[in-house]
Amino acid sequence: xxxxxxxxxxxxxxxxxNIVKALDGVTLSIESGEFVAVVGRSGSGKTTLLDLLGLLxxxxxxxxxxxxxxxxxxxxxxxxxxxxxxxxFIFQEFNLLPTLNALENVMLPLRxxxxxxxxxxxxxxxxxxxxxxxxRVDHKPSELSGGQAQRVAIARSLINDPAxxxxxxxxxxxxxxxxxQLIDLMRRMNRERGVxxxxxxxxxxIANRTDRIIRxxxxxxxxxxxxxxxxxxxxxxxxxx
Amino acid sequence: MREILxxxxxxxxxxxxxxxxxxxxxxxxxxxxxxAEKSNSLIDGxxxxxxxxVTVSAATNGGFGGIVTIDKAKEILxxxxxxxxxxxxxxxxxxxxxxxxxxxxxDQLTAEQPGCSQYENFKLTYVSGHAVDTEGTGQVxxxxxxxxxxxxxxxxxxxxPIPPKKFNPDYIGHQFTVVGVLDKTGTAPDSFALVSxxxxxxxxxxxxxxxxxxxxxxxxxxxxxxVYGKPGQDLDQLAxxxxxxxxxxxxxxxxxxxxxxxxxxxxLTAITTGxxxxxxxxxxxxxxxxxxxxxxxxxxxIGLKKAVGARTGHVMREFVSEASVIGAIGGLIxxxxxxxxxxxxxxALVSGNQAELFxxxxxxxxxxxxxxxxxxxxxxxxxxxxxxQLDPVTxxxxx
Numbered sequence: 001x002x003x004x005x006x007x008x009x010x011x012x013x014x015x016x017x018n019i020v021k022a023l024d025g026v027t028l029s030i031e032s033g034e035f036v037a038v039v040g041r042s043g044s045g046k047t048t049l050l051d052l053l054g055l056l057x058x059x060x061x062x063x064x065x066x067x068x069x070x071x072x073x074x075x076x077x078x079x080x081x082x083x084x085x086x087x088x089f090i091f092q093e094f095n096l097l098p099t100l101n102a103l104e105n106v107m108l109p110l111r112x113x114x115x116x117x118x119x120x121x122x123x124x125x126x127x128x129x130x131x132x133x134x135x136r137v138d139h140k141p142s143e144l145s146g147g148q149a150q151r152v153a154i155a156r157s158l159i160n161d162p163a164x165x166x167x168x169x170x171x172x173x174x175x176x177x178x179x180x181q182l183i184d185l186m187r188r189m190n191r192e193r194g195v196x197x198x199x200x201x202x203x204x205x206i207a208n209r210t211d212r213i214i215r216x217x218x219x220x221x222x223x224x225x226x227x228x229x230x231x232x233x234x235x236x237x238x239x240x241x
Numbered sequence: 242m243r244e245i246l247x248x249x250x251x252x253x254x255x256x257x258x259x260x261x262x263x264x265x266x267x268x269x270x271x272x273x274x275x276x277a278e279k280s281n282s283l284i285d286g287x288x289x290x291x292x293x294x295v296t297v298s299a300a301t302n303g304g305f306g307g308i309v310t311i312d313k314a315k316e317i318l319x320x321x322x323x324x325x326x327x328x329x330x331x332x333x334x335x336x337x338x339x340x341x342x343x344x345x346x347x348d349q350l351t352a353e354q355p356g357c358s359q360y361e362n363f364k365l366t367y368v369s370g371h372a373v374d375t376e377g378t379g380q381v382x383x384x385x386x387x388x389x390x391x392x393x394x395x396x397x398x399x400x401x402p403i404p405p406k407k408f409n410p411d412y413i414g415h416q417f418t419v420v421g422v423l424d425k426t427g428t429a430p431d432s433f434a435l436v437s438x439x440x441x442x443x444x445x446x447x448x449x450x451x452x453x454x455x456x457x458x459x460x461x462x463x464x465x466x467x468v469y470g471k472p473g474q475d476l477d478q479l480a481x482x483x484x485x486x487x488x489x490x491x492x493x494x495x496x497x498x499x500x501x502x503x504x505x506x507x508x509l510t511a512i513t514t515g516x517x518x519x520x521x522x523x524x525x526x527x528x529x530x531x532x533x534x535x536x537x538x539x540x541x542x543i544g545l546k547k548a549v550g551a552r553t554g555h556v557m558r559e560f561v562s563e564a565s566v567i568g569a570i571g572g573l574i575x576x577x578x579x580x581x582x583x584x585x586x587x588x589a590l591v592s593g594n595q596a597e598l599f600x601x602x603x604x605x606x607x608x609x610x611x612x613x614x615x616x617x618x619x620x621x622x623x624x625x626x627x628x629x630q631l632d633p634v635t636x637x638x639x640x
Contacts, residue, residue, distance in 0.1 A: 056548060056633045077552050084550015091637070095545045099247035109549040156549070 003032040003163060003196045004053065009062035011048050011219075022048040024219035025062070032163070035190045035197045037207035040216035046200045047168060049216065053198060054087055054166045055079040067163055084112050088157025088195075090186075092169035094149040096141040096156075102128060103137045106155045113160065120159070127155035131185060147178035154185060158195065165189075167199035171206055183209050245563050248535070256567065259524075259531040263571025263613055264578065266521035270609050271579025271601060273513035279600035284506040286428015291502075292495045293361060295480045297326075297466040300491045308449075308457070309490060314354070314466050316487050322474040323483075327357035328463035330441035332448050334387065334434050336405045336412060348387050348432045350401065352441025353467065360469035365430060370395035370421030373437050380440075382421040386431040386596050393419050401434065402444065413447040415440070432596060468492065524571065525616040532564050532624035543628050544636025553629040560625035561618050568617020572610045579609070 011023040023045045030036055038046045051057040052064060055071055064071045096105045106124040110117055128137055131151040141149055150170060157165045171179035183206050190197045207213050208227060215223040249256045299309045317326040334348035355375035373380040383393060393399055400414040423430055446459030470479050476495045483492035543556055583599035590598055
């Protein structure tokens with residue numbers, strides 16, 4: 001079953017008298033466990049797409065199904081709960097809370113969960129170990145490098161065992177070597193845990209390390225290509241737009 | 242909780258100033274409030290003390306200053322409903338004008354005819370020693386404030402009334418031995434020096450103006466008569482009957498005294514708590530300001546929390562808690578300072594031979610703390626609402 005199904009997804013903004021068509025009828029489906037890169041120039045609608053997928057925005061028209069659930073029927077509170085429990089977020093600027101240490105940052109989403117979660121701390125420690133930060137548990141974000149901070153954020157995105165992790169330029173703030181390490185880490189988490197990843201990037205090096213590249217232009221899908229695992233080159237013909 | 246404290250310590254100066262605002266408010270509330278509490282407990286005691294009998298004084302002078310003769314007490318006994326009529330005498334303990342700051346009547350020498358204490362509702366108990374021998378002379382029992390003021394304990398001797406600082410040819414003193422010290426009552430008897438009726442008459446006679454001195458026999462006079470009613474007797478009605486039936490005296494209905502006390506108490510309480518509440522409201526406004534700034538600074542943080550599943554209620558709660566903690570810290574510090582100030586001023590007053598001015602009661606402590614925390618929480622609501630209503634996308638992309 002497809003993890004995500006988008007049908008004629010549309011998002012229009014009013015900007016003064018003009019209407020900006022950030023997304024203009026996008027229909028796609030993303031399989032469970034896929035690792036997808038969304039690319040495009042700025043203004044192509046890729047960030048809007050991510051915000052819609054993350055239930056941070058409501059679409060002007062169209063439908064978003066996540067795990068078979070039509071998210072359009074959810075109330076604001078239910079959307080917040082679904083974000084907390086089913087969706088993880090990784091941001092360009094890490095967005096760690098400066099007053100919390102690495103462990104507490106990883107555990108932050110647990111705070112907003114319903115019900116008790118007695119082994120949340122153990123899970124957080126295990127995740128920090130998996131992202132190779134077992135020795136930085138007590139460190140504040142200001143004491144971490146960019147790559148380390150983003151690894152904390154990756155651990156945080158996975159704390160609630162989400163079905164879907166969304167990354168908004170997750171390698172945008174670090175050098176290319178660290179970028180490669182981060183994308184490899186995300187790929188490993190994707191494979192080991194079977195979590196679907198959708199990341200927005202403008203870096204083709206990064207995009208080429210994913211399973212599939214969706215190219216947006218002016219709010220529409222320009223191309224949708226699968227990548228063969230063997231050589232990292234494109235496979236299959238571009239889809240018609 | 243730890244996160245709240247860390248958030249507050251991110252902006253130490255700002256948080257400190259805001260807490261200072263609350264501290265000043267709570268300090269004002271505790272000092273003003275304990276001033277009002279002290280006067281209230283004096284007044285409550287006064288009400289209890291004066292409401293069990295009808296006070297009768299000489300008709301001519303009014304008030305408590307005139308002279309009545311003991312014969313009047315016998316006359317009053319004939320009025321229907323009277324259980325007992327006890328002549329009282331007394332006068333100031335100090336011959337110098339008493340300028341101390343005090344809500345009470347000041348130090349009083351008092352004496353009542355023998356055998357009358359059984360009718361009083363207000364029972365006196367002793368820290369040490371015992372009552373004066375009602376038939377004897379030269380013995381005195383001190384109330385707790387007056388004992389502290391003159392640093393006297395059982396067995397000590399004292400000259401009464403207290404000799405004037407400057408030589409005064411009219412002064413006549415008598416040697417007294419302290420035979421008892423009363424438990425603290427929180428009201429009038431704390432500043433009483435109780436002597437036997439005989440001694441009371443002597444002291445009263447000594448204090449009379451020279452013109453009168455030769456013409457009256459001190460053993461026949463008193464300053465007033467306390468009239469006790471039979472069980473179930475309405476004392477206001479009894480006072481009216483005494484006024485109707487006994488010439489030359491004025492009986493004051495207890496309710497008149499009680500009402501005078503109570504209206505004084507209400508005004509004082511309103512003034513003091515009003516000004517203290519004003520100080521706290523200003524503190525509350527500064528909490529609102531601080532929290533609004535904190536919301537503005539932490540817009541991205543709020544966006545992130547919403548992205549990872551925080552509902553509107555969660556964000557609200559976090560900001561309201563933070564504001565409450567500011568209130569609680571300010572409240573505790575303010576209360577501590579208020580306690581220190583009232584205690585020190587009380588100590589200074591007592592060591593300067595004056596009565597205590599403040600009473601920091603438990604209910605005032607609880608009220609001040611609850612008010613500080615409640616005010617903080619209330620002040621946090623508006624900023625918290627603003628935080629909770631932020632759109633997560635806008636908040637996350639906020640620079």
